[in-house]
Amino acid sequence: MNDCQLPTEDCLLITGVGIISALGRSVKETLDALRKQQSGLSPVTILDTKLKHIPAGEVKYSDEELLDQLGISTGRDAYTRTALLGLAAAEEAMRMSQSGGDKKRISLVSSTTTGGMRFHEKNAREIFSGTIDRKYISLLDCADAAQQIAQRFGITENITTVSTACSSSANAIIVGARMIKNGLADKVLVGGTDALTRFALNGFNSLEILSPDGCRPFDARRNGVSLGEGAAYLVLESAATARPERILCRLSGYANTNEAYHQTASSPGGEGAAHSIRQALASAGLRPEDIDYINAHGTGTQINDLSEGRAIETVFGHHIPPVSSTKGYTGHTLAAAGAAEAVISILALQHSMLFPNLRFTAPMPELSFTPQTTLEENAPLRHVLSNSFGFGGSNASLIFSRP
Amino acid sequence: MMPAYIISTGLISPQRTFENDFSCDADTGGAPILTAVEPDYRGLLHPVQLRRSSRILKLGIGAAQRCIHNAGGRQPDAIIVGTGLACVNDLETFMKSIEESGEQGLSAIPFINSSHNTVAAQVARTLQIQTYNNTHCHRGASFENALLDTLMLLQEEEYKHVLVGGIDEFSMHYYRLLEEKPVAGEGAGFFLLSDTPPGNNSVKISAVKTFYRPPEDFIARFLEEQQLPAHQLDAVVLGINGLPADDAVYRRQIDTFFPPHALLAAYKHLCGEYRTAGAFALALATHALWAGAFPAPSVLRPGASGKLQKVLLYNHYQNCNHSLVVLEGG
Numbered sequence: 158m159n160d161c162q163l164p165t166e167d168c169l170l171i172t173g174v175g176i177i178s179a180l181g182r183s184v185k186e187t188l189d190a191l192r193k194q195q196s197g198l199s200p201v202t203i204l205d206t207k208l209k210h211i212p213a214g215e216v217k218y219s220d221e222e223l224l225d226q227l228g229i230s231t232g233r234d235a236y237t238r239t240a241l242l243g244l245a246a247a248e249e250a251m252r253m254s255q256s257g258g259d260k261k262r263i264s265l266v267s268s269t270t271t272g273g274m275r276f277h278e279k280n281a282r283e284i285f286s287g288t289i290d291r292k293y294i295s296l297l298d299c300a301d302a303a304q305q306i307a308q309r310f311g312i313t314e315n316i317t318t319v320s321t322a323c324s325s326s327a328n329a330i331i332v333g334a335r336m337i338k339n340g341l342a343d344k345v346l347v348g349g350t351d352a353l354t355r356f357a358l359n360g361f362n363s364l365e366i367l368s369p370d371g372c373r374p375f376d377a378r379r380n381g382v383s384l385g386e387g388a389a390y391l392v393l394e395s396a397a398t399a400r401p402e403r404i405l406c407r408l409s410g411y412a413n414t415n416e417a418y419h420q421t422a423s424s425p426g427g428e429g430a431a432h433s434i435r436q437a438l439a440s441a442g443l444r445p446e447d448i449d450y451i452n453a454h455g456t457g458t459q460i461n462d463l464s465e466g467r468a469i470e471t472v473f474g475h476h477i478p479p480v481s482s483t484k485g486y487t488g489h490t491l492a493a494a495g496a497a498e499a500v501i502s503i504l505a506l507q508h509s510m511l512f513p514n515l516r517f518t519a520p521m522p523e524l525s526f527t528p529q530t531t532l533e534e535n536a537p538l539r540h541v542l543s544n545s546f547g548f549g550g551s552n553a554s555l556i557f558s559r560p
Numbered sequence: 561m562m563p564a565y566i567i568s569t570g571l572i573s574p575q576r577t578f579e580n581d582f583s584c585d586a587d588t589g590g591a592p593i594l595t596a597v598e599p600d601y602r603g604l605l606h607p608v609q610l611r612r613s614s615r616i617l618k619l620g621i622g623a624a625q626r627c628i629h630n631a632g633g634r635q636p637d638a639i640i641v642g643t644g645l646a647c648v649n650d651l652e653t654f655m656k657s658i659e660e661s662g663e664q665g666l667s668a669i670p671f672i673n674s675s676h677n678t679v680a681a682q683v684a685r686t687l688q689i690q691t692y693n694n695t696h697c698h699r700g701a702s703f704e705n706a707l708l709d710t711l712m713l714l715q716e717e718e719y720k721h722v723l724v725g726g727i728d729e730f731s732m733h734y735y736r737l738l739e740e741k742p743v744a745g746e747g748a749g750f751f752l753l754s755d756t757p758p759g760n761n762s763v764k765i766s767a768v769k770t771f772y773r774p775p776e777d778f779i780a781r782f783l784e785e786q787q788l789p790a791h792q793l794d795a796v797v798l799g800i801n802g803l804p805a806d807d808a809v810y811r812r813q814i815d816t817f818f819p820p821h822a823l824l825a826a827y828k829h830l831c832g833e834y835r836t837a838g839a840f841a842l843a844l845a846t847h848a849l850w851a852g853a854f855p856a857p858s859v860l861r862p863g864a865s866g867k868l869q870k871v872l873l874y875n876h877y878q879n880c881n882h883s884l885v886v887l888e889g890g
Contacts (some may be wrong), residue, residue: 207663270676272697274655281659284737291739295878298645299676300699304880307772316772317705320646320676320697328694335712339561356651359658360671415639415684415693421672432690548672549681551693 168396169334170560172403175249175348176500177242178387178487179214182226183249188504191512194532196486198371198383201353205279208358212371214385214488215353216242235292237276238386239269240302242493243350246388247306250346254392254403261343261398264315266333267303267390268325268349270492275352302350315341320492322547323454324413325349326389327495327555331411333393343398348390348496357384357491364421372457372489374482375466375528377519382456385488389496391503406506409540409558410441416550422460427468429552430454434472434542437554441540445473448556449538450511452502454546455482455528456489465544466524479536481529485515495545495553502541502557511536563764563888564714564753567634567721570627571843572596572619573747573831578626582847584830584855593730594745594832598622609686616647616729616748620679621686623748624725628687631752636723638692638713639684642706644699644835646676648731679727692719700877701770702726703749703836704885708768714755725750726839742801745832749839751846760890763849765842767886774882779817779874782884794868795823795854797845799875801833809879823863825854838875838883845871849889 176183179197180190190197198212203219218226223241224233227248236244273296283289284297295301303318315336319329326349333347351357361367361382368381393408414436416429423429438445454465469477483501490497505512514528521527540558547553571577574594575586588594601610601618604625613621620641628634651674657666675681677695684693692713696705703726710724727748735744757764767786771778783790796818798810814824825848831840848854852868873885 269697274651277655278658281655285656285659287736289737291737294734294737294739295880297734298699299697300644300701300881303698304772313772313774313778315705315708315770316698317696317701317708317770318698320695321680321693322675322677332694332709332712335709339712339715341561341708341712355658355663356655356671359663359666360654360668360674362663363666363668363671413692413694415681415690417684417688417690420675420678420681420685429690547677548675549677549693550684551677551681 169337169408170394170396170399171391171405171408171503172394172399173250173254173392174405174500174503175246176389176497177216177245178490178497179216179385180486182245191486194513196515198488204353206355206358208362211367211369212383213353214383216386237273237296237301238352239272239275239350240305242352242388243302243306244309246348247346247390250390250392251310263312264336264342264345265303265307265312266317266319266329266345266347267306268319268329268492269299269302269351270320270322270325271351271354271357272299273297273301274354274356278355321551322549323491324495324545324547324551324553325492327545327553328413330391330496330499330555331413331553334408334411337393337395343395345393346390347393349492350388351386351491351493353384353386366458368457371516372484373516374455374457374484374514375462375521376517377521379457379462382458383488385490387487387490387493387497389493389500391496391499404560406503406560407558408555410437410443410556412436412440412554414552416552418550421548423464423546425464427464427471429550430465430468430546431471433552433554434468437556441556443540446476447540448478448542450478450505450541451480452498452541452543453480453482454544455484457484463523466521470525477526479511479529480526481512481514483512498543499555502543506538506541506557506559509536509538510534561711561715562755563766564711565757566763566846567752567754567758568627568630569751569843569846570623570630571749572598572623573840574745575830577843582844582855584857592743594743595730596746614647614650614673617679617682619729619748620727621683624683624723624750627723627750627752634721634752635687636689636721636752637719638722639680639689640694640706640709640722640724641680642696642703642726642836643679644702644728645731645734646697647674647678650674652733700835700881701883703838704768704770704883710753711768714753721752721754723750723752726836728834728836740803742803742833743829745834745837747831747840749843761850762890763846764888765885766888769884771882773880779813786886788886790817791819793819793822793870793872794863795825795871797825797841797871797873799828799837800826801828809876821864823854824860825858826860827858830857835877841873841875842885845873845887849887
């Protein structure tokens with residue numbers, strides 16, 4: 158089942174990836190950190206918050222440094238951190254896919270959950286009192302980052318922003334895939350971006366699910382999620398227009414499903430997650446045993462890891478492939494997580510590597526499997542599954558395969 | 561792409577549209593802010609849901625339930641929502657409480673409710689739909705992008721009926737920050753779309769496209785792409801909102817690209833300006849095609865012939881997000 162199940166022209170190819178997170182500001186820096194098993198979690202130093210002591214995956218560049226890195230010299234006050242992170246990752250992805258000069262129809266499906274909230278927090282007094290300069294109002298909503306990216310790359314058609322909580326960018330990838338399949342674009346830049354905010358930190362804190370010392374996914378002693386920030390973008394192309402030498406891998410299957418169960422919690426039996434994984438397998442024309450690695454959603458909360466773990470057991474039975482959550486490296490980057498973990502899954506495929514689940518201490522008594530805890534550098538992978546589950550029961554699963 | 565057929569609509573707006581009355585003659589009395597005429601939600605929402613839901617959720621679930629009711633109870637295979645500001649009032653509440661409390665002792669409820677996909681998720685929970693569920697939050701193109709997502713989904717075997725909605729509630733927070741204020745509005749409009757025609761007198765969406773700062777001739781290019789010569793358009797529905805700068809954009813397009821014989825209609829004086837006002841426009845035009853005429857309060861310029869078959873919806877938000885939707889009657 159290694160070959161593309163669809164007629165060749167319907168293959169969805171990935172020709173560029175870009176990422177910025179607590180691990181670094183390029184695919185190379187990300188791979189280096191993963192290989193060295195270096196976590197990006199640390200006390201918060203850049204965001205102004207009273208919750209600085211709670212470890213998070215913060216990108217250790219100020220907005221000014223990000224602006225400099227992007228070579229933005231004018232109108233510097235009109236960029237939110239969400240947009241800057243997005244621009245950094247989108248630029249790397251576009252550069253890698255090298256579309257310069259060719260006349261391809263390009264669209265953009267971005268995603269975010271916090272949008273302009275970071276900017277809003279920084280200027281809260283002026284905004285709440287109504288004294289803010291009116292030119293900044295367009296920076297507050299979800300569309301801003303996508304439009305800044307569109308502006309930079311001259312993208313004018315079918316630009317959208319998906320927002321389905323923690324599965325946002327996985328769902329952005331799915332929308333982009335359908336744009337290619339339906340011939341609406343030759344190339345779609347897909348992904349997501351979220352800056353760390355007081356809003357998210359305090360929100361997760363109010364739910365009492367923030368880990369005080371760094372997340373431990375799939376661990377009996379897990380004590381919550383560690384938040385992060387960052388952006389990741391992928392370039393999707395059809396076989397008809399992709400240059401063969403640029404092809405990194407295929408997006409071979411995907412699923413977007415809903416639990417219709419609870420606003421924030423996932424079904425404890427993992428039915429919703431299992432539904433999502435099964436649908437993705439079906440859309441790829443693959444069997445569970447074809448999956449060689451699962452990059453789990455694995456947030457480190459009591460509920461997620463139990464429900465996702467049970468879903469994996471349900472779908473994979475006695476043949477559970479290596480599983481790890483890489484949120485111990487990056488933190489949970491919310492809207493960016495699906496795309497960031499897609500990039501990490503693609504790195505695993507490209508480099509035949511399995512990335513360990515950091516800080517693992519004790520198996521969960523409810524589960525029959527334990528996560529991958531060592532780095533493996535010679536793992537020939539054919540198909541990798543990546544899960545993203547969000548508030549509102551918004552579940553998504555993606556499958557990446559060797560070209 | 562194959563067209564999508566409109567099975568039913570459910571619209572809560574400043575007009576009496578919830579009762580499927582599209583005469584659009586509610587007296588808005590020149591008010592600067594038009595608020596939705598809300599139905600009695602009992603019977604639309606479960607009593608517990610009714611007690612716990614924020615206003616935007618009631619608007620969303622109410623309109624979605626009405627749409628399903630109008631389709632004879634037919635359940636969708638997917639739910640897609642477009643919302644410019646989503647649960648902005650809950651979001652604002654949580655942000656304020658962070659500032660005021662100094663990040664201490666916060667209630668999680670407004671945080672939970674503020675997730676942008678709350679409406680789509682709660683509609684799914686109400687209808688128990690466990691399949692595709694998506695939310696587009698892209699300012700003035702949120703609803704039209706949701707519509708595009710819907711059309712793409714309907715090309716696939718497993719999706720026969722998709723429930724798609726556009727929803728935004730009035731936000732005083734944002735309104736206060738606007739420099740130039742058009743008549744502000746709000747609304748929740750849901751549509752059950754199908755890949756097959758429901759019978760006679762069916763209305764179909766044959767094309768949707770959204771644009772970001774497009775070149776001046778984007779409408780002409782779009783019509784060419786759709787192989788739809790401008791002279792075949794019987795009506796053009798415009799998002800005119802009364803602000804000179806915004807309306808000048810429509811004016812230029814009218815003078816340059818639109819056929820002189822076509823009927824021109826407008827709707828933002830009826831529903832107000834909001835990021836998903838396109839959902840009101842789609843419901844208005846659908847009912848006009850079903851009825852054979854646009855309601856008088858929406859007509860800017862009558863058509864030269866009484867024919868009403870092909871309709872173009874053109875909306876833009878601050879000359880930044882533009883969208884085009886082609887609608888065809890039977």
